[in-house]
Amino acid sequence: MTALVLLDHEAGLIKQASRSAVTAAARLGEVHVLVAGLGIDAVAEAAAGIAGVSRVLKADAALYDKPLAEPLAALLVSLAGGYDHILAGSTATGKNVLPRAAALLDVQPISDIVEIVDADTFVRPIYAGNALATVKSSDSKKLITVRAANFDAAPAEGGSADIQAVAVPESPTLSSFVSAELSKSERPELASARVVVSGGRGMQNGENFKLIEPIADSLGAAIGASRAAVDAGYVPNDYQVGQTGKIVAPDLYVAIGISGAIQHLAGMKDSKVIVAINKDAEAPIFQVADYGIVADLFTVLPELATALQKAG
Amino acid sequence: MKVLVPVKRVLDYNVKPRVKADGTGVDLANVKMSMNPFDEIAVEEAIRLKDKGVTEIVVVSIGEQKSQETLRTALAMGADRAILVVSETKVEPLGVAKILAKIVEEEKPDLVILGKQAIDDDMNATGQMLAGLLGWSQGTFASKVELSEGKATVTREVDGGLETVALTLPAIITADLRLNEPRYASLPNIMKARKKPMETIAPADLGVDVSPRLTTLTVSEPPTRKAGVKVGSVAELVDKLRNEAKVI
Numbered sequence: 036m037t038a039l040v041l042l043d044h045e046a047g048l049i050k051q052a053s054r055s056a057v058t059a060a061a062r063l064g065e066v067h068v069l070v071a072g073l074g075i076d077a078v079a080e081a082a083a084g085i086a087g088v089s090r091v092l093k094a095d096a097a098l099y100d101k102p103l104a105e106p107l108a109a110l111l112v113s114l115a116g117g118y119d120h121i122l123a124g125s126t127a128t129g130k131n132v133l134p135r136a137a138a139l140l141d142v143q144p145i146s147d148i149v150e151i152v153d154a155d156t157f158v159r160p161i162y163a164g165n166a167l168a169t170v171k172s173s174d175s176k177k178l179i180t181v182r183a184a185n186f187d188a189a190p191a192e193g194g195s196a197d198i199q200a201v202a203v204p205e206s207p208t209l210s211s212f213v214s215a216e217l218s219k220s221e222r223p224e225l226a227s228a229r230v231v232v233s234g235g236r237g238m239q240n241g242e243n244f245k246l247i248e249p250i251a252d253s254l255g256a257a258i259g260a261s262r263a264a265v266d267a268g269y270v271p272n273d274y275q276v277g278q279t280g281k282i283v284a285p286d287l288y289v290a291i292g293i294s295g296a297i298q299h300l301a302g303m304k305d306s307k308v309i310v311a312i313n314k315d316a317e318a319p320i321f322q323v324a325d326y327g328i329v330a331d332l333f334t335v336l337p338e339l340a341t342a343l344q345k346a347g
Numbered sequence: 348m349k350v351l352v353p354v355k356r357v358l359d360y361n362v363k364p365r366v367k368a369d370g371t372g373v374d375l376a377n378v379k380m381s382m383n384p385f386d387e388i389a390v391e392e393a394i395r396l397k398d399k400g401v402t403e404i405v406v407v408s409i410g411e412q413k414s415q416e417t418l419r420t421a422l423a424m425g426a427d428r429a430i431l432v433v434s435e436t437k438v439e440p441l442g443v444a445k446i447l448a449k450i451v452e453e454e455k456p457d458l459v460i461l462g463k464q465a466i467d468d469d470m471n472a473t474g475q476m477l478a479g480l481l482g483w484s485q486g487t488f489a490s491k492v493e494l495s496e497g498k499a500t501v502t503r504e505v506d507g508g509l510e511t512v513a514l515t516l517p518a519i520i521t522a523d524l525r526l527n528e529p530r531y532a533s534l535p536n537i538m539k540a541r542k543k544p545m546e547t548i549a550p551a552d553l554g555v556d557v558s559p560r561l562t563t564l565t566v567s568e569p570p571t572r573k574a575g576v577k578v579g580s581v582a583e584l585v586d587k588l589r590n591e592a593k594v595i
Contacts, residue, residue: 050506105484127503127505130487132475134470141441143440143559143561147469147471159469166567166568167566169564171562207482209483209484209514209515209518210484210485210514212510213500215505216509218507218508226506254595265525273505273507278466279523279524297363308588308592310584310588326577326584326592328579328581335581339585343585
């Protein structure tokens with residue numbers, strides 16, 4: 036059996052979530068990957084180097100310059116014949132494209148799997164992770180998105196796959212890219228960082244997120260936020276951790292001024308170690324935290340920054 | 348311009364889901380059910396577009412008879428008419444998308460706005476699948492929508508921030524959290540909604556096969572975390588993270 040993984044890449048770099056999807060695919064059989072874009076020789080080379088990949092399919096054409104769902108789904112469908120499983124990481128692109136391709140193939144997709152039981156059977160969270168459903172698919176092909184936090188990323192090096200250019204299927208122009216506003220940060224990517232420090236409504240405003248920065252710097256951490264903090268405009272949407280934001284499972288998650296609504300817990304409760312800093316001793320976040328400090332975050336944060344700098 | 352908005356009746360988002368002891372699912376007996384929050388945002392967006400060229404809003408739900416309540420809520424918010432496709436068994440996103448595609452053929456809307464995901468099965472698939480079946484453009488995870496002649500400009504929430512795409516109409520849009528703040532229906536509007544038309548049909552009337560492709564073998568509780576310890580000082584915290592948890 037051979038599985039095909041749609042690789043998501045941005046600015047020439049393959050996303051770590053896509054390498055997690057490669058790991059999942061490798062449990063199902065031989066792994067081929069698809070890279071689509073414009074002028075993507077270097078991305079295809081990088082894909083060929085991912086451990087466990089035996090072939091790279093390269094679709095290099097202007098209509099893939101931006102990852103629009105309509106042409107990408109048509110491309111997947113044109114290649115689907117040779118594969119039993121088609122996977123993608125649960126990235127914005129994976130979630131946008133895979134279900135569309137599934138409908139075109141008359142397949143019920145299986146979203147956001149966290150475990151593979153066998154070639155037909157998968158475990159996926161439902162109800163914001165408050166329950167885990169084990170589902171068996173009767174479709175002849177399986178279209179799957181993979182929750183990156185639950186599968187280690189395949190090593191970026193060690194593979195030596197061959198690269199094959201694929202034909203570009205006809206696809207009507209239904210949508211076009213207008214613009215993007217992407218956050219620029221020197222910090223690690225939130226979805227794959229080893230340490231995440233998040234702020235919530237307790238931060239009171241966007242300016243106060245600066246108090247988190249030295250702590251994140253000392254820990255080499257990504258900065259996240261609760262939905263409340265994003266809704267209040269303290270930080271941009273791509274900071275959001277939770278059921279509908281990013282799902283993270285770092286070694287260390289520090290929740291600052293976050294009460295711990297179930298929608299937030301859904302995004303971070305698989306973290307190895309959770310620290311909560313909140314002045315409300317009754318906040319639900321303490322029920323999942325390994326270490327808690329009940330105190331005013333405006334006192335704790337400067338102290339913590341100093342302690343970590345000294346220790347660092 | 349006509350807009351179709353599908354809505355789903357789900358366990359209220361404030362209720363903590365409880366897994367049934369026999370592992371067959373989540374207990375929905377005697378718990379509060381509401382409109383899926385993302386669908387509420389979709390209904391609200393359609394209503395806000397009424398000043399901008401939208402003339403009729405049709406809401407549709409696929410589910411048990413009680414989904415009438417959900418449709419009435421949408422009518423009370425400001426939708427004009429409702430269609431209930433009655434199914435006492437669960438219909439998967441693929442089946443839902445097939446039913447909706449049939450309704451779209453009949454109703455001929457210019458735009459379908461859906462919630463980006465239902466908070467029960469968390470599939471995040473129906474809108475994309477409907478777009479695929481219809482061969483329409485799609486703008487998922489929308490945080491801003493603007494309509495102009497034959498076009499919808501949609502700002503989408505993506506991993507790295509925001510992305511704006513232009514869609515040729517007819518199109519599918521799926522609503523993310525920050526698209527708008529849904530209104531509460533006022534009492535007079537709730538009364539008025541009772542008189543708005545609601546049509547009931549069966550999936551078989553549409554000639555659609557909705558037999559499920561996924562069998563749920565078991566539903567289980569996720570492993571629970573135990574509350575840890577409260578520490579008294581920052582120094583103690585740093586010490587524990589270094590020497591006990593060994594994560595820094």
